[in-house]
Every structure is written in C-alpha cells, then in structure tokens.
Amino acid sequence: MQFVSHLWREVRRAPARILTSVFALSLAVGAIGVFAIPTVAASSLRDSAERDAIPQIVLRTTDTADVDLDTAVSSIANVEHIEPQVLTVVATPEDRELDILGTNLTNQQIDIIGVDAGRLPTAFGELIVAEDTLRLGTTWTVDAADGAPIELRVVGIGGTTFWNGEGVAFTDRATAGALEGVDGANRLVVRTSDTGKEALRSTASEIRDVLSDGGVSTKTLPLTIPNGRHPIEADIEQISSLIGLLGIVAGLVGLVLLGSTANTLITERTREVAVMRALGGTNRAMRRRLRRLAMGIALASVVVGVPLGVLISNLIARLVLEEFVGLTPGVAVSIPVMIGSALFALVGARLVAANAARRVTNRPLAAALRDRDGSPFGRRLSERLVARFATGSILDRTAVRNGVHRRARSVAMLAQITAAVAALMIIASLATTVTDYNAALDEPVRWATSTYVPGPGLDIDASLADGDPRAEVGSTIEGEVEGWEIGVYGFVPDTQMIDRTMDAGRWFEAPGEVAVSSGFAERVGLDIGDEVTVEIASGSHQYTVVGLHPDRDRTVFIDVDELADDMNLPGMGNVVMSLDDEPPAFLSGPIDVERLAEDDDDNGTAAILLIFTAIGAVVVSVAGLAVASGLAVSVYERRHEFAALQAIGGRRRHVFRVVVAELIPIAAGGIALGLVAGYLGAAAIMESFEAANAVEIGFTFASGAIPAAGAVVVAGALLIGGLMVRRVTSRPVAVVLRGAA
Amino acid sequence: MALISHESSVTSPLSAPQAPGFTKPHAVRPLVSAHDVSRQWGKGSNAQLGVDRVDLNIGSGELAAIVGPSGSGKSTLGALIAGIDRPTSGSLVVDGERIDQLSTDQLARWRGRNVGIVFQDFHLLPTLSAAENVELAITLSGRSVGRSKRRAETREALSSVGLADKVRRLPNELSGGEQQRVAIARAVVNRPRLIVADEPTGSLDQAAGSTVFELLAGLRRDGTTVVFITHDRALAAEADRRIEMLDGSVSRHSAGGVDVRIPLTADTLVAGVQ
Incomplete structure (x- = not known):
C-alpha cells in the first residue's frame, strides 16, 4: 500500500514523463510478445492437426488399382494406417478449377473432415466443399473420365486442417475415381507410429519401393510432416523470428527511455536525498526508495504490456493463419514469452535505476546539498576543453557545451534517434528487398x-x-x-x-x-x-x-x-x-x-509487408516516444537556465535556437548512426534469411527512405522542441526562477 | 567612462547618500509607477495573494529598497517591476511603458533593453564564461553592436566590477561574490535605466555583500534607478526610498526619511507627510 501511495506521489510529480515511459515500455513489452506468435500459431495448428489426424506422409502416385495396399505396406513397421485417396480436378459451374478428393467417408481415420454446415456425402456424386468454394445445394454435371455425365451436388460445407485455405471438395472414392478414371487410388496418406523426420523419410522411401514393386510409381516427392507439426509452422517461425528481432529493438529502445526517465527522476532528487542522508537516512535505504520509482514504472508497463503482447501475438498469428492457412486460431498464450518480457522490463528497470541511485547516493553529501542542478559545468576536463572553444554565437556555444555537460542525456537521445531511424530503415529495407526479390524471381523468365x-x-x-x-x-x-x-x-x-x-x-x-x-x-x-x-x-x-x-x-x-x-x-x-x-x-x-x-503471391507478400509494417509501427512509435520524451525532459530540465536567459532579454526564439542548436548534432549523429545500424541490421536479417532458405534473396537498402527518415526525425524534433520551449517559456520567468531557488 | 566608478564606490560607497535625484524628489518624474497592482496565484480557496493592490512610484536615479519579512511580497513586487512577472490586475508603467500590457516576447525585448536584473542566486549561465555571460546580455538586448565593440563593452563592464582578470572563468570557477559581480556587470552592460536586484547580497558573506551593495549604490550616480530587495534593514537605511512590505501590501513608504502617503494617485511623485 505504501509502495502504491509512493508511486502515486511520483506520478503526480511528473505525470507526463512517467506516463510516457509507462506507455512506451508497455508497447516495447507488447512488441516482445511477437515471440509468442509461433507458439500461438503452433498451438492452434497442432490442436487442429491432432483433431483431424493429419497425415504424416503424403504420396502422389499412378493408379494403384492392382495393388493391395494394406498387404503391401504390412512389412513396414512404422506404418499405422494407409488410406488410399483419389485426387482429381473438375470445372465448376463458374468454370473455375476445383480439386476433388475422394476418400473413405464412412470410417475416417486420416485427415478427418469437419462439417460446418450440411452433412458428409453419403451417395455417389455428393460433395462437401471448403468454405467460400461453392454454395450448399449447388448442382452441376461434369463428364467422367469415360465420358459419361456425372451429376455433382454440394451437400455440406467443411474441410480439414491439411486442406485449409484451399478451394477443395471431398467426396467418396468411387465418385472421384470415376471422374479421374482411376480404379484404385492416386494419392496415399499415411499415419505412422514414429513421427520423427528421419523415420518418416525412411518410411516414405520404403513405401515408394513396395509400390514400385507393384508397378506403381510416385509422381511427386513424398511430403512428410514430422512431429505432429503443420507444414506451415516452419514458415511462421521464420516470419516470427524476423518480427521478434524488431520486438527486441523496441524493447531496447523502451529500456533506454525507461533508463533516461528513471535517471532524470532520480537525479533531480539529489538534493532531496542529500537532505534525508544528512538527517540520518542510510544510502541503502535511499537507494531502495529511488529504485522503487523505476520498478513501479516497469511494473505498470508489465501490467499493460504483457496483455498487449498477448493481443499483438494473437492478432498477428490470426492474420498469418487466416492469410496462409485459412484457419482462424483460438486465443493462446506463451507463458515463457510472457515471463520473459516481464523479466526483461523488471530486471532492466532494476539495473538502470540501481545505477542512477548509486550515483546519487555516492555523491559527497556537501556537494549534493550545495549543487542544485547536479555537478556544475566545468568540473570535468572535457567540459573545460569545450569551454575553450569560442566559436559560433554565444547561444550556439551554450548549446554545444550543454550537450557535453549532460552527456548521459545526449547519449540517450542519440541512442533513441539511432534506434528510431534504424527501425524505420530496417522496415523500409525489408519491404524493398521483399518487393525486389519477388520481381527478381521473374527476371530471367521470357514466357508470357x-x-x-x-x-x-x-x-x-x-x-x-x-x-x-x-x-x-x-x-x-x-x-x-x-x-x-x-x-x-x-x-x-x-x-x-x-x-x-x-x-x-x-x-x-x-x-x-x-x-x-x-x-x-x-x-x-x-x-x-x-x-x-x-x-x-x-x-x-x-x-x-x-x-x-x-x-x-x-x-x-x-x-x-x-x-x-x-x-x-x-x-x-x-x-x-x-x-x-x-x-x-x-x-x-x-x-x-x-x-x-x-503475381498470384501478391496477397502473401502484402500480408508479410502488412505484418512488418504493423510491428514496425510499434517499434517506431516506441522509439519516437522515447525521442520525444528525452527531448521534452532535456528542455524541462533546463527551464531555470532558460528562464535566466529570458530574464536578461532572451525571447522564445532565442530559447528555441539553443534547443535546436543542441539538437542538431545529436539528430545528425542519430540519423547517421541509425542509417548505418539500419543498413547493417537489415542486411544481417536478410543474410540470416538467405542462410535459412539457401537462396540468394539479395539486399536492397531503402535509400529512398533516407530523406523521409531524416525529415521525420527533424520535423518531430522541431515540433516537440517547439512545444516544450513554448511550454517552459510561457510560465512567468520569476515563477520558474523561484522554483530554482 | 567606466560603467561603474568601481574604485570610488568601493572606497567611499556610502559616504555620498545624497544622490542627485534625491535632492529634489518631488520634482522628478517617476521611472516606475504602479497603480493598484496585485499578483495572485491560483483561484478560489487555493488563491494566494503575493502582492495586494500596491501603489507606488520610484523616481529616476533613485536607490530604492523594498524591505519586509519573508513572504511579505517584496520579491514578487521586485519581479513585477523588473518585468519577469506580470500583475494579475492594476497597471505598471516603467519608463513610460505599460509593461503589464506587453506580450511575453515584447516584455523580454523590453527587459533586454531597459532593465538589468541581479538575482540572489546570480543565475549566470553555467556553461558560459564570465565574459560570455556579459556579452550574452548585449546580444539579447538587440542593440546593433559590432563584435569588437561588444567585446570592448564586456571587458569594460567586467573591469568596472573588478573582474578584468577573470573574464574567461566559468561561473563554477568563481566565488559567490565574484559571480554576483559578473551578474552586476551583465545587468549594467547595456546601460539600462533600471536595475532590479533581488537580495543581491543574500548569498554572500559580509565583505562580498558590502562590495556588491557599493557597486549597486554607485550606479545611481549615472542616473540609473536601482531597486533592491532586501531584508537587511541596515542596507535599506542607505536607500533614497524605502518601501516596506507586509502581507503583500506596502505597509510603509518613505523617501528621504519622509513618509510617503499611500496610495499615490498621480503619475508624479507626490509625497504627503502624515
């Protein structure tokens, strides 16, 4: 209770700063939640894979008519069940192609069809179709392989996990066999006892051999689905890892913001703490008191951020699964990711706050009581050196020297601008690279x-x-x-x-x-x-x-x-x-x-780019908030100095000039470093993607985005700087100076 | 001519209390004229009254002391006169300008040209050297002064407060008394008609405080009006005009040892003996 009331006092003391920190860190913690996407997706995929008894091996073959499959595979120990199927294609009433899978509908053991509406086919010519394929009750006539007309009728809507997202119809084997002209089967699905990758490969090879002995050849490479995984899981993991990297960037940016906010809030209590130390407070007790603030911010961020992470991961997982698998997943959580993101914020907060608190309590008591604004300018060699350079206008000089004096703040802002620009460039470069790669795939093609x-x-x-x-x-x-x-x-x-x-x-x-x-x-x-x-x-x-x-x-x-x-x-x-x-x-x-x-892959590319953009927007927002907050704090910290400047005739534009002059080298440095980091980061991500896929994806740095990134940083800095200058200069000078005393 | 007759003011700062403007107080036009001036913070039950319906005039070239206990409103009144705060009601005319009606930027420009302010806590810019702090005041005044002239004026101002040899020192490298002298040099470098000093000796030891007071007092010889806020009655006794504050109001106002009737109604100094 005491902790809560202490926190509430802190929030009232600097509400904007603390709420910004909580918000940004919450977003960062939420962004880390994207690591949960594979778990969330896998959870739904594996649940449905298990429910539908997804096959572990799929083979496309020539007609198995004369082969007794059960006998043929009986010597293969790993085979639990083999189901002969017939896959064929017909034209729909709208003249679209429709895959029709003929399978055993009376005793389904593999790839079990779920019925959403209507019923399973029970008679020759009846179909159950995937959602959005054909309407219930649709009837039309097609020619069988022997030329005889067959009337097809949709009696149900449903499907299986394996076929999710495909426009497919299911019927009995007799109907599909008649359509394809196959007496036996042309597709075999197999469930095995050992579902390991190597076991499946070896079993598939054995099946292929026994089929070959019976005069049946396989038309495609056997498809193996190990360990109850859905075939798309690997792709989702890859996309998620990529997004997760951006999440880590967001987390780090959020921590830098937390660090700089905690640092400011703790440092400005130097005198207050010094008074308490003078009255007998121990350093240990003071540090504990100071750390509470950062821990409170982190705790609040975790409370908001972890559910946000669950929401983000579930939304993206849903987007991915609906786009690529046609499956709407249920809500799932990843406990390790939740704990990890919470620990990230709490441990990070503890570390940055401990450092600031130690600095405050280690300061000699007399100096802490004397120096209101921390260590005065000129104590350090670097400050004395920069003070010797009398170039530029006096306002420019004070800006440069202040940047050196408050170097921790300058470095934090530099880091935040760097992260914002880097995130922006990584996202833009990934988008450009994906687009260029897709175009490059068709480059050698000459056919129309x-x-x-x-x-x-x-x-x-x-x-x-x-x-x-x-x-x-x-x-x-x-x-x-x-x-x-x-x-x-x-x-x-x-x-x-x-x-x-x-x-x-x-x-x-x-x-x-x-x-x-x-x-x-x-x-x-x-x-x-x-x-x-x-x-x-x-x-x-x-x-x-x-x-x-x-x-x-x-x-x-x-x-x-x-x-x-x-x-x-x-x-x-x-x-x-x-x-x-x-x-x-x-x-x-x-x-x-x-x-x-x-380009039939446009939708997939668009979905990936949409996901990148969504998570990128979160990262850039965190970084943007961090920059805005850092800048706001930087101006606010110096309000007494600016009031003194105003007292001797300085107008708002003079104060703004000082702020801008201080910001220019930091922004320029941040943009430059951000471009380098963005280049290296995006190149490294694509490199890892290339290694993971053994293809030459290539890398296109989004140099076209550089002016936009620079403009965003400059415009944002000028806007926030201008707003903060307006705020600190609109208060009566005397009131501000009185606060300094 | 030096801005401040440093040597003479230091050697005999208090020996010539009868400044030219003081001999005929009734004849000079006021440099500062406050009518029904109030300053309030907050609203309703939280309202705090810093200055309550103050009327006063301060003549040109006077050394005026505003005295009173802590919380009496003397610093608030000083801030209003210096134009670093704004009255919530009433009119405040300084050197013919209704400063209560100026915008924030107009007020800043006006301060740069017309007022020099000396604070108890100096408020020097910590990242600028002594010379740069003084030169900054010239820059902000908007006066069209070339670089070499600006530097010459800076040197002259610092010399006049006895800091010619410490022009490149940072505030951190100066003692409290020296910092206050830099603040005075900064205040006088534009030759303003009004200097407002808020507890200028409050943070200093007695010797440094005396030096600072002598410097300020010496300014009136050039016709500069000096308003200083102090709780030191001994220093206030040296002033040409003495305004005593209590609970935000002027409790006593005397000029040349003669009480001034309150409130004042004219824009000239009208002294009424009670």
Missing part, C-alpha cells in the same frame, strides 16, 4: 504464359509444341538437394523461354548436365564440375553441374527429355510455355493458365 494440365505427373506430350516457334513443352517438378526442397525445371537445351545468361559456366547441352541457381549453389557448396544428387519422385539421380544461373530461387535446370526419362515418363512434360499472352491453341481440356503479369 505457362499452361498446365491438371495432375501432378508429366501428362503433356513433349512433341505437342513441335512446329510452334512461340511455344515449348517443359517440366516443373519438385525435388530435393541436400535436404533442401528445390524446383527441377526441364527445358529444351536451346530454350527461348528463359534467359540463359549465366553467372558462371554454361547452360546444359549434353545428357547428365544441369545448371543450378548460383545463390543456392553457393550456399550448399556446389560448384561447376561438381556432381549433384537430386531426389525426385522416381528416386535419386546424379548430374554434373555445368553452369550457375542467376535465378534467385532454389532451382536445377535440366534437359526436359532427360528429366522425362529420369521420371520414367519418356517424351513427356507438364507445362507449355508460350511467348504469347494466350495459351497455344493446340491445348485442350481443363488447363490452368498462369500469366507472368499476374
């Missing part, structure tokens, strides 16, 4: 449209484009090199669909030769002449690297015919690239046309 036919395999005859000088058949499949997921792109050797200018070496010409993205090659230690093992759906294949291509993704470029051979599908491809804006006329049936001008 790429057209796919449904299905995961190589279903287009490579000779289809023969004779069309503006089109080529190629292949794009998933692969793996040294544990990294890669894209394997098949082109004709003299392709005109991609810029073949190389960073080093040459484009492939002979069998067994490949070109590799140079950034990826550098990160996995591949060079020209090296052998590279590429894992694709059909197994492992070895190639020789003959060139490093400037492509910014993780890509292996190979002869389309060789890739078809290696996939055991000679003469086939899966994409038709065209230099024209419309797909070639020779393509018929359901096709999926992608136009280069249409």
Whole structure:
C-alpha cells in the first residue's frame, strides 16, 4: 500500500514523463510478445492437426488399382494406417478449377473432415466443399473420365486442417475415381507410429519401393510432416523470428527511455536525498526508495504490456493463419514469452535505476546539498576543453557545451534517434528487398504464359509444341538437394523461354548436365564440375553441374527429355510455355493458365509487408516516444537556465535556437548512426534469411527512405522542441526562477 | 567612462547618500509607477495573494529598497517591476511603458533593453564564461553592436566590477561574490535605466555583500534607478526610498526619511507627510 501511495506521489510529480515511459515500455513489452506468435500459431495448428489426424506422409502416385495396399505396406513397421485417396480436378459451374478428393467417408481415420454446415456425402456424386468454394445445394454435371455425365451436388460445407485455405471438395472414392478414371487410388496418406523426420523419410522411401514393386510409381516427392507439426509452422517461425528481432529493438529502445526517465527522476532528487542522508537516512535505504520509482514504472508497463503482447501475438498469428492457412486460431498464450518480457522490463528497470541511485547516493553529501542542478559545468576536463572553444554565437556555444555537460542525456537521445531511424530503415529495407526479390524471381523468365494440365505427373506430350516457334513443352517438378526442397525445371537445351545468361559456366547441352541457381549453389557448396544428387519422385539421380544461373530461387535446370526419362515418363512434360499472352491453341481440356503479369503471391507478400509494417509501427512509435520524451525532459530540465536567459532579454526564439542548436548534432549523429545500424541490421536479417532458405534473396537498402527518415526525425524534433520551449517559456520567468531557488 | 566608478564606490560607497535625484524628489518624474497592482496565484480557496493592490512610484536615479519579512511580497513586487512577472490586475508603467500590457516576447525585448536584473542566486549561465555571460546580455538586448565593440563593452563592464582578470572563468570557477559581480556587470552592460536586484547580497558573506551593495549604490550616480530587495534593514537605511512590505501590501513608504502617503494617485511623485 505504501509502495502504491509512493508511486502515486511520483506520478503526480511528473505525470507526463512517467506516463510516457509507462506507455512506451508497455508497447516495447507488447512488441516482445511477437515471440509468442509461433507458439500461438503452433498451438492452434497442432490442436487442429491432432483433431483431424493429419497425415504424416503424403504420396502422389499412378493408379494403384492392382495393388493391395494394406498387404503391401504390412512389412513396414512404422506404418499405422494407409488410406488410399483419389485426387482429381473438375470445372465448376463458374468454370473455375476445383480439386476433388475422394476418400473413405464412412470410417475416417486420416485427415478427418469437419462439417460446418450440411452433412458428409453419403451417395455417389455428393460433395462437401471448403468454405467460400461453392454454395450448399449447388448442382452441376461434369463428364467422367469415360465420358459419361456425372451429376455433382454440394451437400455440406467443411474441410480439414491439411486442406485449409484451399478451394477443395471431398467426396467418396468411387465418385472421384470415376471422374479421374482411376480404379484404385492416386494419392496415399499415411499415419505412422514414429513421427520423427528421419523415420518418416525412411518410411516414405520404403513405401515408394513396395509400390514400385507393384508397378506403381510416385509422381511427386513424398511430403512428410514430422512431429505432429503443420507444414506451415516452419514458415511462421521464420516470419516470427524476423518480427521478434524488431520486438527486441523496441524493447531496447523502451529500456533506454525507461533508463533516461528513471535517471532524470532520480537525479533531480539529489538534493532531496542529500537532505534525508544528512538527517540520518542510510544510502541503502535511499537507494531502495529511488529504485522503487523505476520498478513501479516497469511494473505498470508489465501490467499493460504483457496483455498487449498477448493481443499483438494473437492478432498477428490470426492474420498469418487466416492469410496462409485459412484457419482462424483460438486465443493462446506463451507463458515463457510472457515471463520473459516481464523479466526483461523488471530486471532492466532494476539495473538502470540501481545505477542512477548509486550515483546519487555516492555523491559527497556537501556537494549534493550545495549543487542544485547536479555537478556544475566545468568540473570535468572535457567540459573545460569545450569551454575553450569560442566559436559560433554565444547561444550556439551554450548549446554545444550543454550537450557535453549532460552527456548521459545526449547519449540517450542519440541512442533513441539511432534506434528510431534504424527501425524505420530496417522496415523500409525489408519491404524493398521483399518487393525486389519477388520481381527478381521473374527476371530471367521470357514466357508470357505457362499452361498446365491438371495432375501432378508429366501428362503433356513433349512433341505437342513441335512446329510452334512461340511455344515449348517443359517440366516443373519438385525435388530435393541436400535436404533442401528445390524446383527441377526441364527445358529444351536451346530454350527461348528463359534467359540463359549465366553467372558462371554454361547452360546444359549434353545428357547428365544441369545448371543450378548460383545463390543456392553457393550456399550448399556446389560448384561447376561438381556432381549433384537430386531426389525426385522416381528416386535419386546424379548430374554434373555445368553452369550457375542467376535465378534467385532454389532451382536445377535440366534437359526436359532427360528429366522425362529420369521420371520414367519418356517424351513427356507438364507445362507449355508460350511467348504469347494466350495459351497455344493446340491445348485442350481443363488447363490452368498462369500469366507472368499476374503475381498470384501478391496477397502473401502484402500480408508479410502488412505484418512488418504493423510491428514496425510499434517499434517506431516506441522509439519516437522515447525521442520525444528525452527531448521534452532535456528542455524541462533546463527551464531555470532558460528562464535566466529570458530574464536578461532572451525571447522564445532565442530559447528555441539553443534547443535546436543542441539538437542538431545529436539528430545528425542519430540519423547517421541509425542509417548505418539500419543498413547493417537489415542486411544481417536478410543474410540470416538467405542462410535459412539457401537462396540468394539479395539486399536492397531503402535509400529512398533516407530523406523521409531524416525529415521525420527533424520535423518531430522541431515540433516537440517547439512545444516544450513554448511550454517552459510561457510560465512567468520569476515563477520558474523561484522554483530554482 | 567606466560603467561603474568601481574604485570610488568601493572606497567611499556610502559616504555620498545624497544622490542627485534625491535632492529634489518631488520634482522628478517617476521611472516606475504602479497603480493598484496585485499578483495572485491560483483561484478560489487555493488563491494566494503575493502582492495586494500596491501603489507606488520610484523616481529616476533613485536607490530604492523594498524591505519586509519573508513572504511579505517584496520579491514578487521586485519581479513585477523588473518585468519577469506580470500583475494579475492594476497597471505598471516603467519608463513610460505599460509593461503589464506587453506580450511575453515584447516584455523580454523590453527587459533586454531597459532593465538589468541581479538575482540572489546570480543565475549566470553555467556553461558560459564570465565574459560570455556579459556579452550574452548585449546580444539579447538587440542593440546593433559590432563584435569588437561588444567585446570592448564586456571587458569594460567586467573591469568596472573588478573582474578584468577573470573574464574567461566559468561561473563554477568563481566565488559567490565574484559571480554576483559578473551578474552586476551583465545587468549594467547595456546601460539600462533600471536595475532590479533581488537580495543581491543574500548569498554572500559580509565583505562580498558590502562590495556588491557599493557597486549597486554607485550606479545611481549615472542616473540609473536601482531597486533592491532586501531584508537587511541596515542596507535599506542607505536607500533614497524605502518601501516596506507586509502581507503583500506596502505597509510603509518613505523617501528621504519622509513618509510617503499611500496610495499615490498621480503619475508624479507626490509625497504627503502624515
């Protein structure tokens, strides 16, 4: 109770300063809460993954018609259950593509479908569709694989965690089989007893082998989902780490603000404490009393900041999950992050306050009683030296000397401006880099449209484009090199669909030769002449690297015919690239046309940028508040000096001039250091991102934002400085000077 | 001509109390004229009255002492006369200017040109040397003075208070008496018509205090009006005019040993013997 009343007295003494500190530190503590995003997201994802019995292994295969799957996998100890499914594509009444998954709906054991409205299909042709895909009751007729018409009818709305965010429909296997022309299954989902990463890889390999023995080949690399994790968790962790770094910056800025506020509030009690010491108060008791203030501010910040952090982390997690997974998560908290952010504020406050309190109580009693405004100017060598320089106007001189005299305040403001500018530049640079990277991904591309036919395999005859000088058949499949997921792109050797200018070496010409993205090659230690093992759906294949291509993704470029051979599908491809804006006329049936001008990842990029901007706004706000508060305190501390200046004829503009003159070198230094820190910080973040993804993302420093950052700092400083000068100069000089006595 | 006849004032500061302006007090126009001046802080039940309906005139070239016990309102009255505070009611004319009607900046400009203020706590700018503190007053006065002339005037002012050899010292490197002499040099360097000194000797030992008082008292020889606030009755006894304050009001007002009738009604010195 005594602690609370003591704090209340302190708040009444300097309400603006203390509330600003509480607010900024609360934001900082809240910003640190972003570290909870992976936990919050994972909590929802894993809950739903467990509820829906998400598969651990997914394989896309050719028709398993003649294979008894249960018998085939019975020798594989790790397999708990294998579910045959059929995946097909139909056109909707609005002529959109719709994936339809045929599965066992009577005894669901894997990837269990949740029903939001209507019911599960019970009859041939009935569908349950993902939300926002088709309306309940929609009925239309499509052609089956054998040409017979099948009436499809939507009887339910629902979905599974695995398929969240995808426009997909679920039906029984018979319906999907008829649509696809598959007697058995073309997709296998597996639950295992050991869900470890290596166990899953080995089990997937064993399944692939037994399927191969039965004449069934896999069309894509097996998808493995270890440890009950949702596939998107790794991406969320990566984004969260990035945001968390910004949170740390916010936290540090908040602590600097707390430090400078606590320092001011404690230092200005030097005399008061000295009187109490003179009356018999011990240094220990005085320090405890002084520390209480900072601890109170920190405690209040924790009370506000921790729930704020929970709110921020949940909001961002929701944004991410809704955008990328189509899942609305429940509210979750991360106890370690909550405790960590609270400790960060409390321990930080304790440390900065202890330092200031020690300085106040260590001051010789006589000096503390005598010197009202702390140590007088001229005691230190640096002060005497700067006093010898009589350059500039007298007002400028007093500004410069004051900056040296109150160096702790100057350094704090320098740090705060540095942090604000750095945060601004990091955010701007990340945004610029992401935008440039997305643009750079398409730089080597020369095709205007790429057209796919449904299905995961190589279903287009490579000779289809023969004779069309503006089109080529190629292949794009998933692969793996040294544990990294890669894209394997098949082109004709003299392709005109991609810029073949190389960073080093040459484009492939002979069998067994490949070109590799140079950034990826550098990160996995591949060079020209090296052998590279590429894992694709059909197994492992070895190639020789003959060139490093400037492509910014993780890509292996190979002869389309060789890739078809290696996939055991000679003469086939899966994409038709065209230099024209419309797909070639020779393509018929359901096709999926992608136009280069249409960036289907725009929404994802926008979401990431939105998250960066949101958390960046918090960081910049904390830093801005810190700068504003530091500046306000700096002006307020010197109100007696300014009143003396006014008493001898100084007008408001003279006081403002002194404030600005003092601020200019600090702001200039802060901007310069902030730019350097922003550059290094953003470059380091992108470097870590590159290392984590084994790609060459590149780094674009947002130099265009420099004038804006400078203008924001200067305008903000002038505004706050002007307001504070107005405030301190509007009081009668005599009243202010009386307060000094 | 030196700003202050330092040597003479130090050697015989109190030997010539009859300053030129004092011989015919009734004939001079007042430099300071306060009519019904009040200064109040706060409102309602929290209201505090610092100065309550004060009327007074102080003549040009006079050495006027405002005396009274602590809390009597003498410093508040001094601040009002110096223009570093503003009356809440009444009119205050100094050297023909209604200073109670000036804006904050106009008042500051007026102070820079017309008033020199000496505080008990000196209020020198701690980061400026003695010379710079004095030179700053010239800069802020708005007088169009070249750099060399400004420095010459600064040197002259500091010399006149006996600090020619300490011009580059920081306030921290000066004694209390020396700091107060720098403050006096700063106050007189623009040759103002009015000097207001609030307890100028309050923080000083007796010797330093005497020196400071002598310097101030000597200023009236050049026709400068000096208003000093003090609780030292011995010093107040040396003044041409003595204004005694009690509870915010003028309890006694005497000039040349003759009581002045309160309130005053004219803008000239009208002395009435009670």
